[in-house]
Every structure is written in C-alpha cells, then in structure tokens.
Amino acid sequence: MAENCQEGIDDRWAALVAERFSIEVDEQRNGAFVANLVSYSRRIGMDSEELFDRATTRKLDASHWSAIVHLATNHETKFFRYMPILSLIETLCLRKRNPQVLSVGCSTGEEPYSIAARLLRSGHALFRVHGTDVSRSCIEKAQAGVYKPHPDMRTDIAANTGNGTIRIHQWVRDAVTFEVHNIMGDMPISFTSPDVIVTQNMLIYYKVETRHEILTRLGMMLPTNGYLITGPAEDAAWMPESLERIPNPTATIFRKV
C-alpha cells in the first residue's frame, strides 16, 4: 500500500515537470528525484504532499520551481571531460578570427571554460563561449567561476584564491557568458549565429523524439556552414534535412548546408 502510494507520488512529480517544463525524468532517476523532493520539502518546512499541492495550485514561487527543476535534472560534469570533442571544436574554430561557441546544458560551467581554455591555448585572443542550462543554481555557480583546483586549469585561465579554490580570471569570464535557458521552452537563446553548438550528456536524459526535437531547434540556430556536435550516438539516429552528417568515430557532427 505504502509502496503504491510512493509510486503514485513518483509519477505525479514526473508528470508535473514534464507538463510544465517539458523536462523528462527517466525511470532510473525518478526515485532519486522524489527522495530529493522529500528532503527539499522538509528543508523549506513542508511535507512533500503540501509541496505537491502547492505546485499544482500555482502557489509556489519562482525560487521553489527553480529548485524543483534543478532536482529533476542530472548535473554531473567536469573540466576537460571529453577530449575528442574539445579537440574537434578547437579544429573547427582554427580559421575563425573570433569564434562563437554555444554550449547547451552546460551545468556548472566546466564545459564552457574548458572550451575557452582550448581556444586561448590555440592562439585565439578573441572568442565568445556562451553556456546555457535550465538550472539557475548551476548557472549562478558558472558565473561565479570558482572551482576546486584542476591541473589543466592553469594560471592562463584562473588564479588561486588562497583558500583552496581557483577563480577564472575576470577577462576570461567576460568572454564566457551564461544564461538560464530551457531548450524545450519558447524563449530564444541570447546568442546569435554560433559557429559551433555543442550539447553533451544532456540528450541522453530525453526520449528519442525529444532528442530529435532539441537537435532540430539547435540546427535552426546555426548559420550556413555552422556545426552541431554531440556525443557519440547521443543523437539517436537523427536524420535532419538541412544539415549533413560528417562521419566521425568519436563524436556526432552535423554541418548546416
């Protein structure tokens, strides 16, 4: 009986975030999502039923919704997480005077700053990297640019703060901008004509049709000859009309024709 009730709660929360934000919580993460919601509701002095009631009667404010969206999504990331895609971005940007790279689902910013490090180290004095994520708390951490030290985040990119962390230099943070944005929502991203769009480890949490819809939206943002990159097989066999697939063993790459 209690189990059935728990199952009911699981389904209702997943259905709610799907309806409100078009965010999918897959079965594997659903248990953790609901458990985290129970802890969150306690932290804010409610029980989870009250939180759910308020959520369905429009009595939650934006900060509560932002926390719920954060709990519904996985934010795992690290600096220089997947070298083949970083090398690819570096190569595609080599001949651009002022490359513009968009990272969608950037979590706490390690991916955009890793791209910036590669662009800088390949000789680009001018560039823009723009990171977007649906989680406001992730974007706030990215904008602050304070992290645990990493051997490849050297002094050209960041400085020691003196208290066991590094901070990305201000001038790098000026070139790497961030935005809270839901790629399944209706608002456009505030970054036009990216030379390269990368989205890694985000599509895997969505159903095949949703992955294709996200890729279609990203493809529409590209100028002619712009590139859309995702992890190997993350595109779930997407077959776009206005982009050509570039065969590559280590990534999925499309070019706008």
Ligand SMILES: C[S@@+](CC[C@H](N)C(=O)[O-])C[C@H]1O[C@@H](n2cnc3c(N)ncnc32)[C@H](O)[C@@H]1O
């Ligand atoms: C696992 S992290 C991947 C971070 C980084 N791209 C990497 O590969 O290390 C996935 C991120 O996608 C974000 N995300 C999920 N759905 C999203 C959506 N609809 N719009 C924007 N970001 C989304 C999550 O908030 C999360 O921070």
